[in-house]
Amino acid sequence: MTEYLLVSFAVLALLSIVFEEVTHINKAKTTLFFGCISWITLFVTAGSDQHHAISHHLEENLLEIAVLWLFLMSTMTFVAYLNAKGVIQMAVQKLFPGKLSKRKLMLLVALFSLVLSAICDNVTATLVSLTLLQSFNLDKHTKLKMAVLIIFAVNSGGVALITGDVTTLMIFLNGHVQISQLLLLLVPAVASVFFLAALLSIGTKGEARIQPGEFSYETIDLIVAGIFFSTIVLTMVLNVLFAIPPVLTFMTGLSLMFLVGRFYRSDDEETQMLEYVRKIEYDTLLFFLGILLIVGMLKEIGVLTLITQMYSAFDPNISSFLAGIGSALLDNVPLTAALLKAEPLLTTTQWLGLTYAVGVGGSLLVIGSAAGIIAMSKMKEMTFISYARYIPALLVAYSLGYGITLGLAAYIYG
Template sequence: MKSIRPIEGRSLATPLSKLLLFLAVLFSPSVFAVSPANSGQILDLTATSAGYISIMIFVLAYLLVMGEEVIHLRKSKPVLVAAGLIWGIIGFIYVQNGMSELSEAAFKHNLLEYAELFLFLLVAMTYINAMEERRLFDALRAWMVGRGFSFRTVFWLTGFMAFFISPIADNLTTALLMCAVVMKVGGINHKFISLSCINIVIAANAGGAFSPFGDITTLMVWQKGVVHFAQFIDLFIPSLVNYLIPATIMSLFIVNRTQLVQEDEVIVKRGAKRIVGLFLLTIATAVCTHTFLGLPPVLGMMTGLGFLQCFGYFLRMTFDKSVAKKRKQAEIAQDKKRLSYLGQVVPFDVFTRIARAEWDTLLFFYGVVLCVGGLGFMGYLSLVSEAMYSHWDVTYANIAVGVLSAIVDNIPVMFAVLTMNPDMGLGQWLLVTLTAGVGGSLLSIGSAAGVALMGQARGIYTFAAHLKWTPVIALGYVASILVHLWLNASLF
């Protein structure tokens, strides 16, 4: 038989042939081979090539998420791809074993969990965007800036407002609003701005921990039914302690002087206060739907979206009449500023507010839920649950969850815990809710609020600036846990 010689000394194993060979081996059925299982049983893929490849895909995707600020790749993109690849691997294996109905049912279960949270968050974001469009937050900022408060007063005022606003509005929106205030007041005083940003991140995360509406993690816990709406209030004092201890220490390093800043008057658009009222009514509807009717809270939230749409219709239908009336009043008063403003105002459009939702966050949430759900279906979460909640003390395991959430986003961490569903009492579920919520404050990258403020106060509030105060923040973290263990001992 005639031998084949390499042409011009080059190997026939070109990069293309190597790639094709790798893909052929990678996707061959033998690579994904699993031990035979009884009909109807879920396959354990934790010790297979398919499982290892899925773990590698998820880790790579999350490394890209963590490097978002450096590579400028939105965090939703890598996890969307990872979710598709992981479930594609699962689907391929289950088809090979004639069990595709199990993988399909598992995927639909995870998709339904995401859909409920997605619609809930979409309504909440729409209301927040509507309040922003009505200039309610601008008016609040102008009031704070124009009062001539000292630096230390602004530090405490923005911190407490972040703490008490974030349980209703999300912690990201609250942090951005308060950061705008401290940057306006601080001017060139970078130390004040940096300390205030750290303070705001801690306050927003702590405030969001004792309310189902304050953070995605608390919302997931409430939606899952492991903690009821009224029971979150047991975390109020531990959350307050988590904020007060580092805030008190940091406030000692702020020079207590006043810097008057002139802020232009902000004209709030018509219907702003009524939209706030509708938002509170929507929250009440969601709570009542879940508490008294036994239905998912998303039903109440979507009903609340209908409230906003109906009110938006009223604002549009009465828009021309309202503008004409206000223009006549401004002409009589010779108010040129208001006349100029009325010439620029446009009718309220609820669908524009929906379009301005944080779609990157919502799609990132989809990728995380499906990735973690896929790895859980493979059997990895059972292994983690066995390692953490069987071999460790439950309290230590829940404290570790909070520390982990400072490195990895708290959304996948909490979703993993909920998917594991360890056998814990109410006190422990409240503990892990607390630690996952406030643990992200230990590092600037540990929460959405921290990441957002690094972008808003770029070069002033940085990872290194936050890291300098991590030991102080850790004091608050430990103190809040001890207070919870002592104050809510009857719940354990």
């Protein structure tokens, strides 16, 4: 009975996101409420002998959330500063033509997001790509389509590198795939992203222009930009060489940014680096907190275990495809962890298929990935319903990428 009640809380949380435009209640508030009330219900309905175990699992869940929060805070502070100073807009003006067709812009933005997410984390890639998007003078409909494309491209870009996606790293560390084999996933990633870009560009006409603006920057702004991109590179290198958690490297970079700001401090309040922490939109962080509490609760009551049992009951190629779709509703990290714990007997081709599926499948729903949640919090045009209109196109692109993965891997590895 308790399990049904807790699942109903998860469903109500999902519905509160879907109907946010109707209720006018911020999704961060509703998901946080249902996330907290779910765990309280767990404690109240459990026997006294289970309280210690539930408390331990809650602490593990909160630790994962805290790591994500600190990482997001560090990344968002960097982006908030560079955006306020116009550094990102200046970079866009140098990288992109001042005027180009919207179709060409879609392809360039898709490529930019895919490459950036392959060399750094999804959160940073999403924040920078969305900031890039805001630099162009676009109508709401075109901006929404490009944001959808960014989410799919960001999730696709990380699957081929162990530094680009946590689930890819998990499968690699379990010894099921090698780095050389993972690089094969770049082919379906690029193909599916470009296919989606072409699909979304149908009916899109006109030109896009970079919003004009004169940006004056100081030496400190360039130094902070250098610290930011150095932090991104070091995050990848130190994680590969010494298994240093990305959050630790990014917080180190943030602290260096604060120290540099102290030495360059002037009467201008904007150069006080610590002030930019206040510019972070905490709705995004609260939304993450609520979503991850709900996912943790579902893991606690055995929903993820049920999914692994269903996975083993069907052909692995079909199960992996469906697992990717399932990751749009459940966080792909605990889902992947549960599947790895089940130890399915898969070939190299099937492991690559699973890697692509759990990495990209979350794109099917806006709440299915960190990129989607950030985009929904950052862009007022993007809601659950507005994103859902693109599910058919996203499903086709995801299916194409998955099919290419299986076909290419089977051709090479048999």
